[in-house]
Amino acid sequence: MKKLLKKPLISYVIGLFILIAGAGGVLSLIVTDVIILFAVLLFIYFVLIFLLLQIADQYIKPIEQTIKVVAKLTNGNYRARIHHQSIGVIGQLNNNINRLARSLNKLSIHQTIQADQLTTVIDNMESGIVLIDEKGYIHLVNRKFIQTFGNNHKHYLGHLYYDCIDNVKVHKTVQDTFLYEQKIKQSFIHKNNGEKYYLQIVGAPIFNENKTLKGSVLVIHDITEIKNLEVMRKDFVANVSHELKTPITSIVGFSETLIDGAKDEQESLDHFLEIIYEESKRMQVLIDDLLVLSNLEHDEHKIQASEVNMDEVLAEVEPMINHLANKRELHFAVEMEERLFLMADKEKLKQLLINLLANAVNYTPKDGKVTLIVDDQGEYIRIKVEDTGIGIDQQQIKRLFERFYRVDKARSRNTGGTGLGLAIVKHIVEAHRGSITVDSELNQGTIFTIYLPKKQ
Numbered sequence: 001m002k003k004l005l006k007k008p009l010i011s012y013v014i015g016l017f018i019l020i021a022g023a024g025g026v027l028s029l030i031v032t033d034v035i036i037l038f039a040v041l042l043f044i045y046f047v048l049i050f051l052l053l054q055i056a057d058q059y060i061k062p063i064e065q066t067i068k069v070v071a072k073l074t075n076g077n078y079r080a081r082i083h084h085q086s087i088g089v090i091g092q093l094n095n096n097i098n099r100l101a102r103s104l105n106k107l108s109i110h111q112t113i114q115a116d117q118l119t120t121v122i123d124n125m126e127s128g129i130v131l132i133d134e135k136g137y138i139h140l141v142n143r144k145f146i147q148t149f150g151n152n153h154k155h156y157l158g159h160l161y162y163d164c165i166d167n168v169k170v171h172k173t174v175q176d177t178f179l180y181e182q183k184i185k186q187s188f189i190h191k192n193n194g195e196k197y198y199l200q201i202v203g204a205p206i207f208n209e210n211k212t213l214k215g216s217v218l219v220i221h222d223i224t225e226i227k228n229l230e231v232m233r234k235d236f237v238a239n240v241s242h243e244l245k246t247p248i249t250s251i252v253g254f255s256e257t258l259i260d261g262a263k264d265e266q267e268s269l270d271h272f273l274e275i276i277y278e279e280s281k282r283m284q285v286l287i288d289d290l291l292v293l294s295n296l297e298h299d300e301h302k303i304q305a306s307e308v309n310m311d312e313v314l315a316e317v318e319p320m321i322n323h324l325a326n327k328r329e330l331h332f333a334v335e336m337e338e339r340l341f342l343m344a345d346k347e348k349l350k351q352l353l354i355n356l357l358a359n360a361v362n363y364t365p366k367d368g369k370v371t372l373i374v375d376d377q378g379e380y381i382r383i384k385v386e387d388t389g390i391g392i393d394q395q396q397i398k399r400l401f402e403r404f405y406r407v408d409k410a411r412s413r414n415t416g417g418t419g420l421g422l423a424i425v426k427h428i429v430e431a432h433r434g435s436i437t438v439d440s441e442l443n444q445g446t447i448f449t450i451y452l453p454k455k456q
């Protein structure tokens, strides 16, 4: 009953009933006919009930619905709206609440978009990011950090940095950032899943408006590529020096012997001069190759492309390779489709063919066969250089295009090789936006396949 009375409409109906019953009691003293009295009272009662329902429909129901919608809005459901049509003050109130709900909805969508954008930016940064509060708990880690340090978000979020990050250099950076309250920078090597990373970490303190320390943010840059380039540069200088050292030592040695008296013996004079000449030529080849490589690296995307007829290129390359092949007693064959044209740098294309064919000839024993196959592959021209030579071990293939890399140093040197030929080939292919692959089997032979686009 108490529950029922809490509903305003029902309590009004009961109240009305009591009121009419009271009025009936008073009227019965004046009106003597009981039936008329009862009919009049009943009529008044229903009229009042009807009026009450009208009032309830216009005022109480809208307010109840408004309360429900406001409760939904308070709970964060900004799509809730009041649909009940009302007039007067309640109508105005409902319109304003709906307008407020629409604004809140827009604001919340805007906020969600902004938060998404921020997360996307942080997650797609090339540097790892970690946010740590003043007690040492982690509040944010991005994808790059997880990639470098392993595990997943759950492993880090809400945990103390020294419990979940397995790297003392990182711990030290955080501690120093808190201790000195200033930016701390460090470089270190980190290993994860067999991968070795060179990392640079920057820890920066975060202060609130009262200048009290609130935590720190760590930014971790992956400098592996830069470090590798540095190592490559050092290797390159060491290699060049080493390559130059041998002919120079030889030239100096033989010149000294000549000066010391050997020049007076005709036979020694001829022999030593011949050696000095050969070694000088060797240095010249090396320096020419280095210059070609350096030019290609500088103008990687600037080739002098013009329409090239493959027949013309072959006409210039074939005699040279024929001569080499004859000298080494090998068969050289060409299988080329007629009228093949492409946009390319003719001189570089010639150099590419010479380098590959010279290798095939140099690394194929007597009586072997070297074949050049050129055909049309739609948008590409395919160039294949096949030989029946010594082949290359699978392990070595991935290093083949490195500068100065030679599988068999002694053998390559004997053929006058500098180890730059394939590095030049690779640069030429890349400058033409083409691709190169190697297939090889030890003592069976090697196939270099190149695809060059017809249009640049």
Ligand SMILES: Nc1ncnc2c1ncn2[C@@H]1O[C@H](COP(=O)(O)OP(=O)(O)OP(=O)(O)O)[C@@H](O)[C@H]1O
Pocket: 289, 355, 359, 360, 363, 387, 389, 390, 391, 392, 400, 405, 406, 407, 408, 412, 413, 416, 417, 418, 419, 420, 421, 422, 423, 446
């Ligand atoms: N067709 C081939 N068959 C077997 N080994 C090859 C072949 N082509 C290249 N190689 C190996 O790859 C190495 C690198 O070749 P690259 O042409 O770069 O240098 P190179 O021939 O030694 O000297 P150069 O700079 O004078 O060409 C060679 O030393 C050789 O060991």
Ligand SMILES: [Mg+2]
Pocket: 355, 358, 359, 417, 421, 422
């Ligand atoms: Mg070579």
